[in-house]
Amino acid sequence: MDLELLAAAQRGDEAAFVDLIKVRSNRLFAIAQRILRDIDRAEDALQDALVIAWRDLRGVRDPDRFDGWLTRLVVRVCIAQATRERRRTANLRLLPVDGPAAPDELISVADRDVLDRGFRRLAPDQRAILVLHHYLGYAPSEIAETLGIPPGTARSRLFNAHRAMRAALEADARAAAAGGRTA
Amino acid sequence: MNEDRDLDRLLDAWFADGPAMAHDRVVDGVASRISRQRQLPAWRLRSWRFPAMSSPLKLVLIGAALVAALAAGAVIVGGGPNGLGVMTPTPTPVPPPLPNGNLAPGAYTAHPVTGMTWTITVPDGWTGSDDWFLSYDLAPDTHAVSVGGPTENENAPADSCAAAGTAPAASVDAFVAAVQARDDWTVSAPVDVAVGGYSGSRIDLEVPADATCSNGHDYMVLAMPDGTGYRAHGQDRLFRLWILDVDGRPIVIFRSRYPNAPADRVAEGDAIVETSVIRP
Numbered sequence: 001m002d003l004e005l006l007a008a009a010q011r012g013d014e015a016a017f018v019d020l021i022k023v024r025s026n027r028l029f030a031i032a033q034r035i036l037r038d039i040d041r042a043e044d045a046l047q048d049a050l051v052i053a054w055r056d057l058r059g060v061r062d063p064d065r066f067d068g069w070l071t072r073l074v075v076r077v078c079i080a081q082a083t084r085e086r087r088r089t090a091n092l093r094l095l096p097v098d099g100p101a102a103p104d105e106l107i108s109v110a111d112r113d114v115l116d117r118g119f120r121r122l123a124p125d126q127r128a129i130l131v132l133h134h135y136l137g138y139a140p141s142e143i144a145e146t147l148g149i150p151p152g153t154a155r156s157r158l159f160n161a162h163r164a165m166r167a168a169l170e171a172d173a174r175a176a177a178a179g180g181r182t183a
Numbered sequence: 184m185n186e187d188r189d190l191d192r193l194l195d196a197w198f199a200d201g202p203a204m205a206h207d208r209v210v211d212g213v214a215s216r217i218s219r220q221r222q223l224p225a226w227r228l229r230s231w232r233f234p235a236m237s238s239p240l241k242l243v244l245i246g247a248a249l250v251a252a253l254a255a256g257a258v259i260v261g262g263g264p265n266g267l268g269v270m271t272p273t274p275t276p277v278p279p280p281l282p283n284g285n286l287a288p289g290a291y292t293a294h295p296v297t298g299m300t301w302t303i304t305v306p307d308g309w310t311g312s313d314d315w316f317l318s319y320d321l322a323p324d325t326h327a328v329s330v331g332g333p334t335e336n337e338n339a340p341a342d343s344c345a346a347a348g349t350a351p352a353a354s355v356d357a358f359v360a361a362v363q364a365r366d367d368w369t370v371s372a373p374v375d376v377a378v379g380g381y382s383g384s385r386i387d388l389e390v391p392a393d394a395t396c397s398n399g400h401d402y403m404v405l406a407m408p409d410g411t412g413y414r415a416h417g418q419d420r421l422f423r424l425w426i427l428d429v430d431g432r433p434i435v436i437f438r439s440r441y442p443n444a445p446a447d448r449v450a451e452g453d454a455i456v457e458t459s460v461i462r463p
Contacts, residue, residue: 012222018214029205034198040409046205047212054217058224080294083313085411115197134191135198166190 003063010058017057021050024067028074034131035078037120041085042078049077071136072146075128082124118168126161133158278302281311290458295332296434303330304458306451317455319448326419327444328452333427333434333461337405337412339365344396346403347410351433355383358426358433362386376425378436379459383427390420405435418442425456429463 008016021028025046032042032049053073060066119127125147132138132146144154278290281303290304295315303317310318315334318326339361340346352358359373363386371387394402394415404422406412415422418441425436436459438452 010222014214014217017217018210021213022210025205025210026203029209030201030203033202039202043206043209046209047216050209050213051216051220054213055220055223058222080314084295084315111193112197112200115193130194131198134194162190165194169190 006060006063006066009054010060014054017054021053021070024070025050028070031071031131031135032074032078034135035075035124035127036082037116041081045077045081046074048081049074052077068146072148075132075146079124079128082127114169114172117172118165121168121171122161122164125157126164129154129158129161130165281314281317283312284310286311286317293332296335299333300462301332302458302460302462303332303455305455308448309451309455317452319444319452321441321444326439326441328440328448329419329438330452330455331413331437331439333429333436333459334405334413335432335434336407337435340403340406340412341365343390343394343402343404343406343415344398344400345410346400346406346412347408349403349406349408349410349412351408352426353433355426355428355433358435359384359386362388362424367391376427378425378427378457379461381427381429381434381461383425383433385423385425388422388424390415390422392420394420405437413437415439423453427461429461432463434461 002020005016005020009020028049029042029046032045033039036042036045049070050073053070060069119130122130128147129143132143133140136142138146140154140158141151143149143158144151147154149157278292281291281293286305286309288305288307290302291311293301293303293311293314295301301315305311305317308319310320312318315332317330319328321327336351338349338352338358340349341361341364352361362368363370363373365388368391369389373384373386376383376385388404390402390404396402400410401414402416403410403412404415405424419439421440421442423438427434427436436456438449438456440449440452
């Protein structure tokens with residue numbers, strides 16, 4: 001943590017803030033993209049979150065918690081954006097899947113598509129919890145701190161998110177078997 | 184258990200795969216935007232860490248803080264030790280966040296647009312959801328009257344069944360013109376209004392009773408460039424839009440209703456909108 005940069009940014013030094021976020025933007029973007037499953041929306045959400053971070057930067061009293069605070073802001077903005085999208089367009093539509101299209105050794109294209117469809121069916125906070133757990137490797141206690149919820153709640157939400165994902169995948173498999181529309 | 188491990192493994196691999204580089208335009212955009220965004224002073228910002236505290240402890244602390252505040256207030260308003268009294272501004276309480284589910288009558292705060300706070304006052308019988316939406320339901324998930332909080336970057340699409348690519352309206356007048364250009368909608372004359380301290384236009388519109396899309400798309404009434412927005416569905420096809428000029432941005436609040444919605448509840452929906460306080 002660069003304490004001098006943070007202190008300067010908190011005094012209103014815009015260049016210092018830009019330096020602070022430059023080294024963090026890739027990680028934060030990856031989180032946003034995985035929650036929103038769309039590069040453009042992830043970029044918009046990340047920009048919004050970072051502008052809020054600038055606005056509220058003077059509220060960060062413990063520099064060691066700056067990264068956690070930033071992560072929380074990004075996740076919250078992504079959840080809010082996904083919630084609005086979900087509510088405003090009730091019927092989920094298939095969007096292009098962002099990211100590399102080439103198959104890799106661990107996961108097939110078919111698996112990726114099924115996971116993408118299932119993931120889009122989840123509530124936004126469930127998506128965020130799965131990203132925090134499986135992408136960032138957060139334990140429930142860290143998820144709790146990031147989302148501002150009690151650890152027990154984080155555990156149960158993680159359990160429910162897994163259950164919802166499994167149900168979404170099963171629904172997808174049933175729809176595929178029936179030859180119907182899957183999303 | 185094996186299925187659990189399989190799902191864990193799949194999710195680990197799936198999330199590990201994918202874009203992990205932010206385009207330079209993200210940081211460039213932030214740099215441009217923060218030059219127009221003032222930082223809030225520290226005293227206006229609460230500490231973000233309050234999560235792991237148990238609810239009973241939280242209540243005890245909140246209660247203690249209230250007692251302390253009341254005691255301090257009594258000393259100040261009562262004149263203090265020298266009996267002179269001090270004129271202090273009355274703090275404005277912040278209404279609670281709009282919850283999901285049935286709402287008790289009262290004021291609530293929502294955040295439909297990032298960085299914007301929307302406060303409304305709601306009568307009995309209404310339901311809130313997703314930090315931007317209120318409804319009076321005749322039955323579960325049957326929104327006879329709906330109120331949607333302020334949204335931006337929208338417009339009336341030229342074609343409701345092909346809304347992707349809809350350019351956001353640049354002004355209130357442009358938005359009204361786009362609505363009036365829809366000759367397949369029944370559109371009222373715009374009325375000048377002021378809501379929440381912002382001026383603009385109010386306009387009513389009705390989409391056809393058979394408003395559906397043969398191409399499988401949703402029939403959009405309000406649309407953003409990516410084609411998402413708010414759709415007409417089923418009986419929910421009578422709309423009232425408040426298009427407000429908020430610091431140069433056209434911001435839209437809507438109330439929609441079923442044709443058979445109770446008139447008093449429709450009036451309540453309009454009244455909710457009229458109580459709006461918008462803080463960009």
